Amino acid sequence: xxxxxxxxxxxxxxxxxVEHLLSSPGIKSEHLLAGxxxxxxxxxQNMPRLKVTFKKNQFFPYLELNQVLELILENLYSxxxxxxxxxxxxxxxxxxxxxxxxxxxxxxxxxKFRRERLHDFVQMIFSNRDSRFNMISTINIFKYSVLEKYxxxxxxNRDYLYDELTRVQKITPDSSEYIILLKTMFLIRNIVYTxxxxxxxxxxIKICINDIGENRDIILSYTNSILKYMIPLLPGIPEKFxxxxxxxxxxxxxxxxxxSLSKLVFILNSRFQNYKHIGKTDRGAESSDKSWxxxxxxxxxHFGYDRQILDALYLIAGDNNW
Amino acid sequence: xxxxxxxxDMKNFLEIFITSAIVLVVIQTLLDEYxxxxxxxxxxxxxxxxxxxxxxxxxxxEFTVRTVLSGRKGRFLxxxxxxxxxxxxxxxxxxxxxxSGPSFFFLMSADAQTGTGAIAAMNVFKxxxxxxxxxxxxxxxxxxxxxxxxxxxxRHHISxxxxxxxxxxxxxxxxxxxxxxxxxxxxxxxxSEEYVKLTEGLKRISDMNASSFREISENLLLDxxxxxxxxxxxxxxxxxISDMEFKKYYDESDYISVIGKGCTLIxxxxxxxxxxxxxxxxxxxxxxxxxxSFMILYTIHFARxxxxxxxxxxxxxxxxxxxxxxxxxxxxxxxxxxxxAKFYNDAYLPSKMxxxxxxxxxxxxxxxxxxxxxxx
Numbered sequence: 195x196x197x198x199x200x201x202x203x204x205x206x207x208x209x210x211x212v213e214h215l216l217s218s219p220g221i222k223s224e225h226l227l228a229g230x231x232x233x234x235x236x237x238x239q240n241m242p243r244l245k246v247t248f249k250k251n252q253f254f255p256y257l258e259l260n261q262v263l264e265l266i267l268e269n270l271y272s273x274x275x276x277x278x279x280x281x282x283x284x285x286x287x288x289x290x291x292x293x294x295x296x297x298x299x300x301x302x303x304x305x306k307f308r309r310e311r312l313h314d315f316v317q318m319i320f321s322n323r324d325s326r327f328n329m330i331s332t333i334n335i336f337k338y339s340v341l342e343k344y345x346x347x348x349x350x351n352r353d354y355l356y357d358e359l360t361r362v363q364k365i366t367p368d369s370s371e372y373i374i375l376l377k378t379m380f381l382i383r384n385i386v387y388t389x390x391x392x393x394x395x396x397x398x399i400k401i402c403i404n405d406i407g408e409n410r411d412i413i414l415s416y417t418n419s420i421l422k423y424m425i426p427l428l429p430g431i432p433e434k435f436x437x438x439x440x441x442x443x444x445x446x447x448x449x450x451x452x453x454s455l456s457k458l459v460f461i462l463n464s465r466f467q468n469y470k471h472i473g474k475t476d477r478g479a480e481s482s483d484k485s486w487x488x489x490x491x492x493x494x495x496h497f498g499y500d501r502q503i504l505d506a507l508y509l510i511a512g513d514n515n516w
Numbered sequence: 517x518x519x520x521x522x523x524x525d526m527k528n529f530l531e532i533f534i535t536s537a538i539v540l541v542v543i544q545t546l547l548d549e550y551x552x553x554x555x556x557x558x559x560x561x562x563x564x565x566x567x568x569x570x571x572x573x574x575x576x577x578e579f580t581v582r583t584v585l586s587g588r589k590g591r592f593l594x595x596x597x598x599x600x601x602x603x604x605x606x607x608x609x610x611x612x613x614x615x616s617g618p619s620f621f622f623l624m625s626a627d628a629q630t631g632t633g634a635i636a637a638m639n640v641f642k643x644x645x646x647x648x649x650x651x652x653x654x655x656x657x658x659x660x661x662x663x664x665x666x667x668x669x670x671r672h673h674i675s676x677x678x679x680x681x682x683x684x685x686x687x688x689x690x691x692x693x694x695x696x697x698x699x700x701x702x703x704x705x706x707x708s709e710e711y712v713k714l715t716e717g718l719k720r721i722s723d724m725n726a727s728s729f730r731e732i733s734e735n736l737l738l739d740x741x742x743x744x745x746x747x748x749x750x751x752x753x754x755x756x757i758s759d760m761e762f763k764k765y766y767d768e769s770d771y772i773s774v775i776g777k778g779c780t781l782i783x784x785x786x787x788x789x790x791x792x793x794x795x796x797x798x799x800x801x802x803x804x805x806x807x808x809s810f811m812i813l814y815t816i817h818f819a820r821x822x823x824x825x826x827x828x829x830x831x832x833x834x835x836x837x838x839x840x841x842x843x844x845x846x847x848x849x850x851x852x853x854x855x856x857a858k859f860y861n862d863a864y865l866p867s868k869m870x871x872x873x874x875x876x877x878x879x880x881x882x883x884x885x886x887x888x889x890x891x892x
Contacts, residue, residue: 214891220882232882243885252892470837478824479840485865488841492866497873 200265204257208265211253212273223470225334226277230270231327237263278329279320281336285377286313293371294378294432303430315427316381322388324402332380334466341373344462347510355506358454365434365455375435379459382431382439385424392419403443413448417441445498457500461490461507464497475515483511534578538651541571545648546800553793555786558767562623568645569620575608575651600653603679607650615644643693646686649800652807653679667823670815678810682803689799700792704785707742708774711783715776722778729778737781744771745782825853829860836872839865 212233215221221229237244245259254262286309295302319325335341348355349369360366367375389400406416417440424436441449442459449456465486475481480488487508494501510516548564550556582604586595595601653675715733722732730748737743738756744766746754755762770789774781831838842857849858 211891215883215887218883218887218890220884220887224882236883240885244888247885247889468837476824476828476831476840478820478843479828480843482840485839485841488861489839489865489869492862493869496870 200257200261204254205265205269207254208262208269212266212269216273225330226274227327227330227333228468230274233270234267234323234327237266274326275320278333279316281333282316282320282381283313285336286316286381289374289377291374291378291430293367293374294430294435296367297365297432297434298430299433300429305430308428308430311428311430312378312381315385318427319381319384319388324389325384325387328387328467329384331463331466331469332384334469334471335380335462336377338466338469338471340462340466341376343514343516344507344510345369345373345376347514348506351510353506355454355458355503355510358503359458376455376459378431379435379439379442379455380463382424382428382436383442383459383463385420386440386443390420390423392416392423408445408448410448413444446500446503447495447498454500454503458503461499461503464490464499481511481515483516484508487511534574535655537571537574538655541568541575541648542652542800542804544568544571545645546797548645549793549796549800552789553797555765555770555790557764559764561767565616565619565623569612569616571648572608572612572616575604575648576612579604579608600675600679603650603653603683607647611644611647615642643690646689646796646799646803649803649807650679650682650686652682652804655807655811667819667827669826670818670823673818673822674810674815677814678807681806681810685799685803685806699795700785700788703788703791704772707783707785707788708772711743711774711781712776715774715779715781719777733778737779742784742787743781744784747780747782749778821848821851822853825857829857832860832865832868839869841865 215233216226216229221232224232241259248254248257248259248262257265289309290305291308291312292305294308320329346369348359349372359372365372365375386403389402389405391397391400393399401416403416406412417437420440421433421437424440425433428436438453438456439459441453441456442463444456444460446457446460465483472482479485487504490497490499491501491504491508493499494504544564544567548561548568551561551564579601582595582601583592586592586599586601592601596605718733718736719729722729725732730752734746734754737746738754744756744762748754766784766786770784770786772783772785774783825842828840828842832840841861842854844854844857844861848854
């Protein structure tokens with residue numbers, strides 16, 4: 195709800211304006227979340243000019259800039275949440291998470307309670323703009339059943355990646371439970387983009403992943419702090435999984451050897467961040483995923499991807515023409 | 517609808533019209549030969565003759581219009597040389613002037629006597645009809661739709677190779693028919709000589725036996741499957757088929773008059789025409805199948821090895837979010853184009869991926885103040 199009350203005509207005009215922006219050539223082919231990000235960045239970069247422009251008759255001459263911005267941002271949020279949240283809520287509200295109790299130190303938690311807290315957590319991070327903009331990958335992975343496809347193949351082939359995820363990682367649920375686990379990790383990991391008061395002695399200071407650099411010790415400290423912050427928020431999600439989720443936001447070379455699950459999530463997150471779904475691959479071209487995993491393999495050191503996991507994903511994508 | 521759209525639709529309509537006419541003229545040419553092979557009625561053959569004339573007229577008009585339009589834009593030479601205007605010319609006016617036009621004229625004027633001589637003289641130009649098939653290169657544009665190869669380059673190269681192949685066959689055939697004449701003319705001449713000799717022999721026998729020529733020869737001549745009519749020196753006419761049937765199935769190209777000793781024979785050459793027609797059908801089928809092979813098989817080959825690769829390279833170079841690798845067949849990895857593709861796969865795309873990462877895809881640069889001020 196708006197703090198100020200606005201005329202219906204202003205709200206409608208803003209709606210038309212946002213619609214116009216979203217249909218501009220540079221945005222229309224993007225995911226709605228990316229579209230929101232582009233518009234917000236544009237507004238932030240062009241504030242002085244927009245202040246003058248919005249006063250023109252064709253725009254909002256009777257509104258102050260902050261009012262226009264409030265209306266625009268609210269409109270964008272309602273559009274984005276209307277498209278994205280149902281996809282996530284559908285997963286959170288209809289999934290059986292009870293298998294997680296097997297990996298938890300705190301015993302059995304009511305699955306209904308666990309779902310409610312996860313639901314609230316998702317609403318919380320989604321309402322944060324920085325976290326929300328980084329959820330494109332999560333949405334794409336949910337929308338295009340990426341984990342269902344890849345985990346199905348990993349469990350069928352039972353080769354390197356299967357071995358890494360089950361034996362080395364010491365997590366041995368079945369394929370469907372692994373899909374739920376990974377989806378949950380994709381939801382949780384977005385917390386790292388929200389600025390949080392992680393230092394109890396100085397709650398004024400809020401930090402996110404972009405503030406901590408690439409020092410291993412600082413990363414470890416950040417991970418521990420964020421873990422302390424999140425455990426009360428997500429009862430029933432084992433600490434181990436929350437840790438792996440947070441670690442999946444870091445490059446492979448900053449993680450330990452046995453954290454393959456985090457490395458896999460890091461790769462898949464990058465893959466599906468700027469993903470454009472292609473119905474049919476161009477003739478003469480390698481398939482979309484195969485191409486991406488191959489190129490990522492060549493740039494593995496630059497982007498911090500685990501080369502062996504990439505190779506395994508490349509083979510799966512190639513075998514299945516993905 | 518805007519003026520541009522109308523112009524575009526008209527252009528499209530004309531393209532479809534001409535392409536359809538090309539397909540139909542190929543069918544007409546085949547049917548024309550088949551009508552001789554099957555010895556169809558004169559009426560059917562005349563309908564096909566008129567159809568052939570109409571098609572040649574359409575193509576001549578099309579060539580004239582293209583010439584005028586390209587001339588106005590100062591692109592006449594480009595049309596003739598690069599857009600294969602010379603093929604349009606070869607497959608229009610020469611046939612219209614030397615073959616279908618005169619045939620149509622004689623048919624309409626019903627000048628049988630003049631027509632007979634002229635048509636016989638024109639037989640040599642019949643070979644020109646085959647140049648109609650040169651136009652088949654134009655329907656290679658359909659191959660784009662058949663093979664999903666929308667590549668302009670693929671269409672161009674396929675039409676060049678199709679034209680070259682068809683032109684080579686047509687040229688060889690034309691040169692042979694002009695040098696050695698058509699086989700039908702040679703066989704007809706031989707047949708005429710045979711019957712002259714036969715009548716001479718029969719005449720000698722009748723003279724030796726002091727019998728009448730008719731008495732000696734009639735049964736023998738009537739048993740001959742080629743002889744349609746015997747006109748004795750005394751004016752008596754013996755017909756194997758009725759006059760109505762003769763007029764229905766025989767025109768001047770189907771029989772020869774053999775003036776022998778004691779009689780004139782009307783001898784059918786329908787069997788010779790049949791042999792010639794089957795030869796022509798074979799040649800036409802060879803040309804059609806060569807064209808189809810290029811259109812379908814070679815287009816697939818060209819697309820796989822050239823135009824598809826270039827399409828992917830082009831997209832990768834131009835579009836910021838296009839990162840598909842080119843498929844490189846192992847056995848062709850040393851071909852220049854796949855070596856280029858390998859460089860694109862191994863060096864260009866990885867470097868582009870890094871570059872795009874640094875550029876921050878989600879910057880506000882994707883939208884401009886113009887996008888915003890366009891709002892009304």
